[in-house]
Amino acid sequence: MEILEGADQSLLEIIDHVLNKGVVVSGEAMLGVAGVDLVYLRLSAVLCAADRVQPRARKK
Amino acid sequence: MTLLNVYGIADAAPAADLRGALGEAVRAVPCGGLFVLAGDVKSAPPLSADSLRAHDAAVRRLAQACAALLPVRFGAAVESIDLSDRADELLEALETVRGREQMTLRVYAEARAPERTSGTAYLESLRRARAVPEIDPLRSALAALIRAERTEPHGESLVASVYHLIDRGRSGDYLRTLADVPLEVRVSASGPWPAWSFAPEAVR
Numbered sequence: 001m002e003i004l005e006g007a008d009q010s011l012l013e014i015i016d017h018v019l020n021k022g023v024v025v026s027g028e029a030m031l032g033v034a035g036v037d038l039v040y041l042r043l044s045a046v047l048c049a050a051d052r053v054q055p056r057a058r059k060k
Numbered sequence: 061m062t063l064l065n066v067y068g069i070a071d072a073a074p075a076a077d078l079r080g081a082l083g084e085a086v087r088a089v090p091c092g093g094l095f096v097l098a099g100d101v102k103s104a105p106p107l108s109a110d111s112l113r114a115h116d117a118a119v120r121r122l123a124q125a126c127a128a129l130l131p132v133r134f135g136a137a138v139e140s141i142d143l144s145d146r147a148d149e150l151l152e153a154l155e156t157v158r159g160r161e162q163m164t165l166r167v168y169a170e171a172r173a174p175e176r177t178s179g180t181a182y183l184e185s186l187r188r189a190r191a192v193p194e195i196d197p198l199r200s201a202l203a204a205l206i207r208a209e210r211t212e213p214h215g216e217s218l219v220a221s222v223y224h225l226i227d228r229g230r231s232g233d234y235l236r237t238l239a240d241v242p243l244e245v246r247v248s249a250s251g252p253w254p255a256w257s258f259a260p261e262a263v264r
Contacts, residue, residue, distance in 0.1 A: 011109055013164065014116045016221070017256040018134045 064089070064098040065105065066136040067119050068254075069143070069262045071095065071154050074125035081105060081114035086122065092144045094151070096262075097122055097129075104137035123254035128158035130259035138263060149260050157225065157258050160207055163234050163251035165222040167194055169244075189213040192220045194245040201241045205234050210257045219245075223257035 065080060073088035073095050080086045080099030088095040099118075105111040115134045123129045130153055143150060192211050199206070208225040226234055231252040238249055 011112070013250045014112050017131075017164070017253055018112050018116050018119075 061139070062100050062102065063104065063137040063139060064096070064141060065101040066096055066098040066132045066138060066141065066263050067115070068097045068122050068126070068132050069094055069130040069150055069154070069259075070097055070122075070126045071128060071151065072126065074122065076125045078121050078125055079118070081111065081118040086118070089141070091141060092147050094143055094147060094154075096141050096143070097126075098141075101137060104135065107135070119254050123161070128154040129254060130154060130157065130262060131254040131256050132259070132263055133256075133261075136263040141263060143262060146260065146262065150262060153258060153260050156208060157255035159228055160225045160255060161228050161231065161252040162255045162257060163224045163226055163231060163249060164253060164257070165195065165198075165224070166218060166248045167192055167220045167222060168217055168246040168248075169194055169219045189220070192222055194219070195222060195243065195247060197243060198238060198241050198247070201237050202234060205230050205237070208258065212257075225255060225258055226252075228252070 065082070065084075067080060067086060070088070071094055074086075074097070078086040078097075080101075082099065082101055082105065084099035084101060086097050086099050088097055105115070112134055119129075119131045123131065130150060190211055190213050192213070199209075202224070205226045206224045207227065210223040212221045212223075214220055224234070234251070235249060238247075
């Protein structure tokens with residue numbers, strides 16, 4: 001049993017809960033949206049559908 | 061232009077002064093009998109690890125200050141918001157999450173062989189994927205704590221996510237109970253979280 005707890009929960013878990021339209025992929029993946037920060041993910045990673053973030057980012 | 065960066069939907073304005081992800085004041089904007097909890101921002105926060113952590117932290121603060129909160133996912137920076145066509149659905153969801161919090165399980169297993177021998181067998185395999193029978197022993201052990209469940213089938217290796225709604229303050233009991241249950245599959249648990257997986261999408 002693996003338990004993630006406390007304030008230092010993995011970024012992966014935060015990504016899955018906080019981002020919308022999560023898509024789960026296996027293996028390694030790179031999350032880069034709108035040319036900003038990249039989040040490098042290992043394991044079974046949870047990615048955001050870029051369509052939600054990109055149109056808003058372009059409003060800047 | 062000022063945008064509303066939305067963090068959650070509630071049916072009462074929180075009593076405390078709260079801060080959003082960018083340190084801005086969070087306002088409770090009345091909206092068709094509900095309140096949209098949002099901060100005024102000049103532009104949508106960029107997608108980054110820090111932004112996601114800050115959004116998570118802001119929603120956690122709001123969830124603690126509200127008896128019932130429907131979290132809104134990152135990226136909802138909008139000019140205006142209209143919930144009138146979803147008010148009934150949101151009010152019902154608020155009742156479900158009132159006084160509760162979420163625990164999240166990730167269920168890992170060997171990939172299931174797809175059963176395509178017949179249409180019926182295929183439908184049965186889909187039903188099984190959604191039911192996640194691998195964790196039935198956990199469900200039995202946790203029955204007294206679980207108030208609601210959502211499942212999300214995924215695929216190979218990570219076969220499903222299972223979200224449980226429990227009464228606030230019971231996460232320690234939940235994790236202790238779960239740790240003692242022998243399972244044939246690997247399960248990781250995290251929480252407590254705001255009730256992310258029990259909130260209808262309020263902002264589209």
